[in-house]
Amino acid sequence: MPKSKVRKKKDYVIAPGTRTPGSVKAGPSSPFYVAVMLGFMLLGLLWLLVYYLAAENISWMNSLGAWNFLIGFGFMVVGLVMTMRWR
Numbered sequence: 001m002p003k004s005k006v007r008k009k010k011d012y013v014i015a016p017g018t019r020t021p022g023s024v025k026a027g028p029s030s031p032f033y034v035a036v037m038l039g040f041m042l043l044g045l046l047w048l049l050v051y052y053l054a055a056e057n058i059s060w061m062n063s064l065g066a067w068n069f070l071i072g073f074g075f076m077v078v079g080l081v082m083t084m085r086w087r
Helices: 031-054 059-064 067-085
Strands: none
Touching (some): 031 067, 059 067
């Protein structure tokens, strides 16, 4: 039985000016970025600690009530979100 002709496929050519998601090479994050990231996480932790230990003595913090949880955890979440861009 005769063989069929094998067609040559054209090579896929990437248009100039486009890039694939894996081709972007970023260097390491600056020390300032890491300090801000860790600072947000520690600030959230300190906010919650101060709220638990001394909220009765700080009138403006006591008036916030349960919003202190949102503020403290909000700072920590911002720091954790920043870890996704840390290299």
